[in-house]
Amino acid sequence: MLVNTHKLALSLILFLGWNTVQAQEVWTLKQCIGVANVYNKTLQINKNSIEISNQRELEAKSNLIPRLTLNADYKYFVELPTQLMPLNALNPQVPEGQFRELQFGVPHNIGANLQLTLPIYNPQIYGGIRTSQVAGEMMELNYQKSVEQVEYDITNLYYNAQIVQHQLKFIDSNLININKLLSSMQLLQEQLLVKGTDVNKIKLQKDQLETQRDLVSNKYSQLLNALKLNMGIELGKEIVIDPTIQFQISSEAKNNNNIEVRIIKSQNSLLNSELKTLNQSRYLPSFNFVASYGLNGYGYDKKPHEFLKFYQVGFVGVQFSYPLFSGTVLQRKINQKKLEIKNNELQERLVTDKNNMEISNISNQLTVTKKVIVNTENQIEQARKIYEQTVLQQKQGTATITDVLLADNALREAQQNYLSAIIDYLKADLEFKKLTGNISMKNEE
Numbered sequence: 001m002l003v004n005t006h007k008l009a010l011s012l013i014l015f016l017g018w019n020t021v022q023a024q025e026v027w028t029l030k031q032c033i034g035v036a037n038v039y040n041k042t043l044q045i046n047k048n049s050i051e052i053s054n055q056r057e058l059e060a061k062s063n064l065i066p067r068l069t070l071n072a073d074y075k076y077f078v079e080l081p082t083q084l085m086p087l088n089a090l091n092p093q094v095p096e097g098q099f100r101e102l103q104f105g106v107p108h109n110i111g112a113n114l115q116l117t118l119p120i121y122n123p124q125i126y127g128g129i130r131t132s133q134v135a136g137e138m139m140e141l142n143y144q145k146s147v148e149q150v151e152y153d154i155t156n157l158y159y160n161a162q163i164v165q166h167q168l169k170f171i172d173s174n175l176i177n178i179n180k181l182l183s184s185m186q187l188l189q190e191q192l193l194v195k196g197t198d199v200n201k202i203k204l205q206k207d208q209l210e211t212q213r214d215l216v217s218n219k220y221s222q223l224l225n226a227l228k229l230n231m232g233i234e235l236g237k238e239i240v241i242d243p244t245i246q247f248q249i250s251s252e253a254k255n256n257n258n259i260e261v262r263i264i265k266s267q268n269s270l271l272n273s274e275l276k277t278l279n280q281s282r283y284l285p286s287f288n289f290v291a292s293y294g295l296n297g298y299g300y301d302k303k304p305h306e307f308l309k310f311y312q313v314g315f316v317g318v319q320f321s322y323p324l325f326s327g328t329v330l331q332r333k334i335n336q337k338k339l340e341i342k343n344n345e346l347q348e349r350l351v352t353d354k355n356n357m358e359i360s361n362i363s364n365q366l367t368v369t370k371k372v373i374v375n376t377e378n379q380i381e382q383a384r385k386i387y388e389q390t391v392l393q394q395k396q397g398t399a400t401i402t403d404v405l406l407a408d409n410a411l412r413e414a415q416q417n418y419l420s421a422i423i424d425y426l427k428a429d430l431e432f433k434k435l436t437g438n439i440s441m442k443n444e445e
Helices: 002-024 027-041 041-063 123-190 196-231 257-281 329-396 401-435
Strands: 067-077 082-086 099-103 108-120 286-299 307-320
Touching: 002 257, 027 041, 027 123, 027 196, 041 123, 099 123, 108 123, 108 307, 123 196, 123 257, 123 329, 257 329, 329 401
Parallel strands: none
Antiparallel strands: 067 108, 082 099, 108 286, 286 307
16 A cells, blocks of 8 residues: 555656646747747837838828918008109109108008918929838848847857757766766775775766856856847746757858848948939929918008908919029039949948858858768767776776776767867858848748
8 A cells, every 4th residue: 555655656746747847838949039020129129110211201202292381460560661652653744763752551461371382393302202212121121130130149049058958968967977987986995996086086077067067057047048038038937948959951042142232232222312312403493383362451440440351362373493503512412422322332342242252161161060060979979988898997997997087088078079069060050041141030931
């Protein structure tokens, strides 16, 4: 009955432990990036910037909408305006050059009218619309650049966390080996077959491994916190990443669509649009349709002839404006814009050449690191066999404890070399995708 009770308790513990593991959802790299695309603060800021750009384009287009203005004013003349009237206008016999001062009008003047203005053609308005559209496209590219950078950062953190997981796995495996060796050596010490210094050497090795594990475990926690921050989720949320490292050993780019080059080309389009607007503003006229309708009121407040009368007034017409001479300011702006375009073209060639050079270097690095990964993996297997053989020889008395410790160090060195090779490959592969514009998970679907 007691045995059955122990079995039941053990089964319950295993069941609860299994449920705890199952409750911790394993986050894949694709899931992490998907969450970041929704909650990352930087991407949210850039999405708002795109909306701002859209509103600016609508603002530019709204200048084509007719404008209706209500104008009203009231004037009370303390002194009526004085006009000079030629005397010979009433009496032709009066010689020219003689005038009489007259005051026309009434002291109270009221005006109210509705004025309609509709742009028929204005080079600055159409240039502003064109420029705002190009600016919106460039803002979209900047958002894509931010998306790529976020995916780059998250992928880099995810890869590093995976590497640290494997490093912890290696350390745990080495701790198991060193504990077995320590137990065996302690038994031999009790039988006075080995020295105490030999046992102390193994204890020192064990303490070093435990210290290393604490440091690596803390590094893993820091990587997870950085990953959560880039994903835009709470730091207190528990996540477990997939330890399986996916190798896609291929350095062939699906396409070379570097985002930096595309942004520079978009900047070139923006500069050319601004230059075109300046040239059109310099040589093309503007036409506006105008219409107005209102009332003019006149009032007199002296008795016994007080009155307040209103009279209708309205007109329609076309306004024409052509810049004959506006100084040299516009020409200076045109010259500046031409130099900016030239610099932009030089920058595009510079970035393209640099990008091609970096792609070539990264491709060579990927080829080398692939070979190193295979070699170091074989070295781990060889080092493990040597360690096991040395431990067996030590038990048989044909190898010293120093030989065992050297074999253990060789195994750990091979493990570290393997992890370093994986890190080099993953970083090179990630950089290659970024340089060729293929870092986005969408490009891998």
